[in-house]
Amino acid sequence: MLFKMSLRNVKRSMKDYAIYFFTLIIGVSVFYVFNAIGSQAAMMEMNQSTREIVKMLKSSISMTSVFVAVVLALLIVYASRFLMKRRHGEFAIYMSLGMSKWQVSKMLLTETVVIGGISLLVGLIFGIGLSQLMSVLVANLFEADMTAYQFTFSVEAAQKTVLYFVIMYLMVIVLNNVAVTKMKLIDLMRSGKKSETIHNKNLFVCFVVFILAAAALGCAYYQVGWNYTELNEAKMIASIITGMVSTFFIFWSVSGAILRLIMSMKNTYYRSIHAFTFRQISSMINTMVFAMTVICLMLFVTICAISSSFAVRNSMNHNLQALCPADVDVEIKDPDIKDTGKLYEKYGYDIGENMGEYVTFSTYRDKDFTIEDSFGELSDDIKKSVPFLQTGNKEEIVGISDYNHLRMLYHQKPLSLAKGQYIVLCNFQSMKTYRDAALKANTAIEVFGQKLSPKYKKCQNGFLQLSASRTNSGVVVVPDEVVKNQKSDVAYFIGNYITKDKTAIEKIEKQQKERFEKIMEKETDEKPLEYVYTTKTEVADSALGLGAVLAFLGIYIGLVFLVSSGAILSLKSLSECVDSVDRYGILRKIGVEEKDILGSLRTQLAIFFLLPLGLAIIHSIAGMKFATMFLESLGTWKMWNSIFVSGGILALVYGGYFIISYMSSKQIISES
């Protein structure tokens, strides 16, 4: 009998449960899709370095999933408590008819099991479907071969999803039981007739609180987004806490003042059914101040996570073209080897074999010329503000003609340098700031006994090594005669292969690497050698992989937060709507037109959904500013593209929740 009743309850309150179901299904499918990525990638053909990255991706998703599970669990508990509260009247009837609390618990248990089971099943089916789409994306990101596509089902991911969600449902069951045992019949019977409490906050207090919160927020924004050179961990944490607290107080004051403000605009307030609309909005947001704060912060994380992860991925691709303009880069650190070509000749190889354009040159270091010397008089100040900077390191020095040959290879315009001048090359943003300051102060340096003064007031954009990101923290370019007859520090060999064909390059690369390793083996017989052998292929693989990992994690967390925010708002707006059904009936009876009623409903929902989003967007401006700084070394190319992408995702999911809420609300109020 109880079981039959439970089933009927689920069926009957389907409308109430719709959002709950929707959220559970999205939760389950997102969980499965991301956890299945690892096993999907395992089915694909890809090279070794990409495999390593997939492994890394898998483990990082696995770790993130624990966090995601906690967020989803909180959401599910919130949603189920919310639905429980709506049914207090129903429980009151059961209990006044003599049903024991134990029986009510049992009924709830059955309901949870039914709903949990169905949502898990449907969610998994959706997830398996979506993950087929995801494999196309995975293959694309990892540049794997998709010609041999096959349907994949990850048993591991499915098991994990089921396990995590069963634990969550168990938690809900336990908490529901606790709630039931705490119920008192008298409270249950009263809960239906809630008397509308009117929140009368003092307008002046609201205004003062708003100003203070906005000022505090502004301060935090400035610290994080603009004043980041002085940012340390303590300040960072302080800013984050200030941001959170201010967000709460902004919602608190806005919820108190919004109605009064509109009421004072009599021409607006007493037009159409605006009086009703704004009273509704006010009562909705007054009971949601804390939830709105949480939603706002979650949306903020979503926007930042999705856009910066996309930005990193995009700029990784872009950086490869800009920062990795040659095919191979060999560096040998040995004072006796000045020309890598000669080293090859020594073992009977031609360094130019299979190569198109290439350059060989060497860089130098002067034991009396350190980074500290480059900073000159500013050195003490810089050391004080960034104590971790290793200013004692010797600067890398290169002659101008050697460097110009490299620039030609890199398709960059050559630089010119007169006697007694020097240029600093740097593209690592934070280091560039200090170096620029020193150059602006016209800091003179002494290299191998020759005095030099800066040619430019700031660092020039340039680099020697192939890299995926802007990591050149400084190279000093000097006139040729300065480094003439000096002992070499690192011998460079940088060049392009003779062909652009992928399979041909693979062959050449293999041959070249074997040859190089043979040489090094023989050389190191005499003494240990430090060397670096970099190819564009390797750089590209790891860069793409890192980008892909970041993109996946960003989307994962972002999606979960987005779904949670949407679900909370929808649930609240729906329950508000159910409570207001009578009011809409009254409006119809006094002759309010249907289009005005729907218009009012739209306004209510729009303001309710846009309020947290609006503040989240403002937060994100400062957040993205900080992220841009943070991601500087990785590059922030086409940031706007990423912002559009994340905006699109946001609009799709959040907008989806808005539309579902509107449609369901519309149905609820049209019933009467």
Add this chain to the structure above:
Amino acid sequence: MELLKVEQIEKYYGNKSSLTKAIDDISLTVNKGEFVAIMGASGSGKTTLLNCISTIDKVSSGHIYLEGKDVTTLKGKHLNKFRRDNLGFIFQDFNLLDTLTAYENISLALSIQKVPVKEIERRIKTVAEQLGITHVLTKYPYQMSGGEKQRVASARAIVTKPKLILADEPTGALDSKSSAMLLERFAFLNKDLNATIMMVTHDSFSASYAGRVVFIRDGKVFHQIAKGGDTRKEFFNKIINVMTLLGGDVADAI
């Protein structure tokens, strides 16, 4: 002058196998400036009649004319518009919006007719004085007594100067003192402001404030009596007599 004309209307519920005739061929007219009470026991069809006149319910057959316009042919959004512009409603359970103050509740009826703010203010002030609710205008429904709530609801109904005021058991949820006060206001509105009121009630005391009483039984007009030159007390006794004739419901009437 004839304001409302109800012509041979019928209203059926249910299907062919079990048909209930809520209204079985009723015709009646209400003139401008009249105060008519519709009386009858529970289930006699009086509320259905009111709902049909107010376009909340649809007739099965027959026609209802308000100032010569057939309201039974109205559809969709024209219905709301018709109600908004021509009718004023007073319900047994007040139907005030609990989130709005009395003032705002009354203003809503005007603001949906796009009356300017200044005019709203002026009209509410007048109507509040007429119904003696000036002191509760800033209060919320839950802060008012039942009588005050019903007078606020009445204010909302008449503030738009509707052609016809329809009241469904307006005293149903009030104590006798509040009822008397409300009905005196109705009589005042009818006499001094020339408002046309149609009130459904099962209470003879309430009906005695009207100028004419129409008795309904089993969906048919059973009898009509007009007050004429009688005092309220005489009229009340007449109503009681008819109610006795109607039979079975005397206890209900007292």
